[in-house]
Amino acid sequence: MAAGLTLLSLSLSLIFSSALAAAPYCLPGDSCFPSAKELSSFNTTVGGRLVKSVPYGAVCYAGATYDAEKCATLVANFVTDEFRLEISDALMYTNWEVTEDGTGCPVPQDITLTPVNGTCSYGNLASYIVEVASTQDIVNSVKFVAKHNLRFRIKNTGHDYAGRSSGAGSFTIRTHHLQGTSFIPAFVPDGCKATPEPALMAEAGVSVHGLYAAADGFNRTTIGGIGRTVGALGGYILGGGTGIFSHRNGLGVDNVLQFEVVTADGKLRTVNRCQNSDLFWALRGGGGTFGVTTRAWLKSHPPLKATNAVTGTLVSNSTETWDSVVRTFVDQLPALFEKGITGEWIASYPYLVCAPYNPQFMLTHALLQGHHFPATFRAGRDARFSRRLPLYFRHAYLHPGSDQRSQR
Numbered sequence: 172m173a174a175g176l177t178l179l180s181l182s183l184s185l186i187f188s189s190a191l192a193a194a195p196y197c198l199p200g201d202s203c204f205p206s207a208k209e210l211s212s213f214n215t216t217v218g219g220r221l222v223k224s225v226p227y228g229a230v231c232y233a234g235a236t237y238d239a240e241k242c243a244t245l246v247a248n249f250v251t252d253e254f255r256l257e258i259s260d261a262l263m264y265t266n267w268e269v270t271e272d273g274t275g276c277p278v279p280q281d282i283t284l285t286p287v288n289g290t291c292s293y294g295n296l297a298s299y300i301v302e303v304a305s306t307q308d309i310v311n312s313v314k315f316v317a318k319h320n321l322r323f324r325i326k327n328t329g330h331d332y333a334g335r336s337s338g339a340g341s342f343t344i345r346t347h348h349l350q351g352t353s354f355i356p357a358f359v360p361d362g363c364k365a366t367p368e369p370a371l372m373a374e375a376g377v378s379v380h381g382l383y384a385a386a387d388g389f390n391r392t393t394i395g396g397i398g399r400t401v402g403a404l405g406g407y408i409l410g411g412g413t414g415i416f417s418h419r420n421g422l423g424v425d426n427v428l429q430f431e432v433v434t435a436d437g438k439l440r441t442v443n444r445c446q447n448s449d450l451f452w453a454l455r456g457g458g459g460t461f462g463v464t465t466r467a468w469l470k471s472h473p474p475l476k477a478t479n480a481v482t483g484t485l486v487s488n489s490t491e492t493w494d495s496v497v498r499t500f501v502d503q504l505p506a507l508f509e510k511g512i513t514g515e516w517i518a519s520y521p522y523l524v525c526a527p528y529n530p531q532f533m534l535t536h537a538l539l540q541g542h543h544f545p546a547t548f549r550a551g552r553d554a555r556f557s558r559r560l561p562l563y564f565r566h567a568y569l570h571p572g573s574d575q576r577s578q579r
């Protein structure tokens with residue numbers, strides 16, 4: 172009893188003191204936050220690409236920001252990744268857009284609930300966004316952020332499951348516009364003595380889909396995951412990066428020959444196994460907090476001659492049969508891999524689903540020159556099981572016409 176009480180008062184005092192303590196960063200409204208004049212002169216160093224953000228949901232709130240047409244478009248496209256990707260301050264998962272107590276500017280998923288007669292506030296959304304268009308914009312932003320001790324965020328696509336690409340009062344750089352790719356037939360990492368190899372260069376904003384498509388355009392294949400709009404060069408590669416061809420081409424990080432990185436001191440660094448090799452090690456799986464990666468040079472792989480895709484949903488009528496279906500399937504996987512068969516699958520009672528993502532996407536862009544032989548079978552009815560699945564797969568399995576809105 173006494174011990175419990177001590178613990179309770181200890182945790183209360185911890186909560187109390189952290190609530191009273193000043194934020195470790197200068198946030199908008201704080202006296203230490205850069206003045207309008209300082210912001211304006213910074214703005215000129217980034218080509219006028221500094222934006223004082225307005226929460227995107229404001230168009231659905233009664234008052235000066237209300238815009239019936241824009242609100243209708245927003246509500247209609249709310250769960251479409253491609254649509255959200257183009258909204259500077261939107262994240263893919265709206266839970267990260269509000270603070271822990273639910274404050275923010277949530278958008279109702281039913282048009283009849285608009286205009287909202289409530290308060291739209293930033294919540295967990297960025298206050299300022301630099302729509303960076305070059306490495307130099309990133310260098311200048313990082314220096315400014317460091318000088319003024321701002322709460323810095325790097326947003327690429329906003330897909331992060333842990334919400335790391337947003338933050339209340341944050342000063343964000345958005346890498347989405349950095350879409351360049353090129354093919355270097357004989358690449359040697361700077362400062363290394365190595366056998367030249369064909370490499371792909373991609374800028375920080377390139378998506379998984381974009382990287383596949385670029386490689387395809389150069390008659391090569393590459394690494395990548397299953398979500399089209401996930402960034403290939405941001406959270407994906409910095410966190411490891413798995414994909415359906417990982418057993419053939421390795422993880423994302425196995426394919427990096429060189430990074431270009433802006434570190435917290437505002438310096439632009441070339442990072443490979445011959446220079447800044449400690450940083451090279453850290454960036455390949457460390458998660459992305461060691462600097463802002465601006466470009467990466469990746470291995471490229473020869474195209475496959477042909478592929479065949481199968482999608483299917485098996486529905487079991489008891490937990491016993493489901494159990495045995497999944498066991499049998501998992502037991503087969505090593506043998507399937509040996510034969511070069513690979514893919515994505517989801518097991519969630521009563522279903523076993525193979526290739527829940529659009530196989531055509533994976534085939535056309537991942538791989539492939541040559542012939543496609545898509546074959547589809549369906550055992551049982553089409554699955555509408557999204558709510559039972561963990562977030563990762565729930566997002567993946569949106570059917571046109573299904574009850575999508577309740578799933579986000």
Ligand SMILES: Cc1cc2nc3c(=O)[nH]c(=O)nc-3n(C[C@H](O)[C@H](O)[C@H](O)COP(=O)(O)OP(=O)(O)OC[C@H]3O[C@@H](n4cnc5c(N)ncnc54)[C@H](O)[C@@H]3O)c2cc1C
Pocket residue numbers: 324325326327328329330331332335336346375395396397398399400401402403404405406407408409410411412413414458459460462463464465566567
């Ligand atoms: C539908 C879907 C499918 C997925 N499929 C796969 C898969 O097949 N394989 C797999 O491995 N993962 C997969 N993921 C997970 C995905 O890789 C992570 O969610 C990843 O964090 C997304 O990175 P992002 O750059 O797109 O998103 P963001 O939210 O913009 O960024 C993610 C994190 O990376 C940081 N970051 C972004 N850009 C940079 C940069 N240039 N420099 C430094 N830090 C940066 C951000 O600050 C943030 O912390 C999938 C996710 C989704 C939503």
Ligand SMILES: *[C@@H]1O[C@H](CO)[C@@H](O)[C@H](O)[C@H]1NC(C)=O
Pocket residue numbers: 210211214218219220221222223
């Ligand atoms: C930055 O400059 C551009 C171009 O002049 C302007 O449109 C934008 O509003 C400025 N940003 C801020 C925060 O003042």
Ligand SMILES: *[C@@H]1O[C@H](CO)[C@@H](O)[C@H](O)[C@H]1NC(C)=O
Pocket residue numbers: 233283284285286287288
């Ligand atoms: C908000 O208030 C206005 C004016 O009273 C009203 O027309 C509108 O329908 C209200 N919105 C909602 C969603 O109830």
Ligand SMILES: *[C@@H]1O[C@H](CO)[C@@H](O)[C@H](O)[C@H]1NC(C)=O
Pocket residue numbers: 390473474540
């Ligand atoms: C693509 O590359 C493959 C082998 O790497 C080659 O056989 C094929 O001719 C190339 N196709 C084109 C259009 O260059």
Ligand SMILES: *[C@@H]1O[C@H](CO)[C@@H](O)[C@H](O)[C@H]1NC(C)=O
Pocket residue numbers: 488489
């Ligand atoms: C499931 O289907 C099989 C084959 O039709 C049948 O034998 C079995 O009784 C069914 N089990 C249940 C629980 O319905």
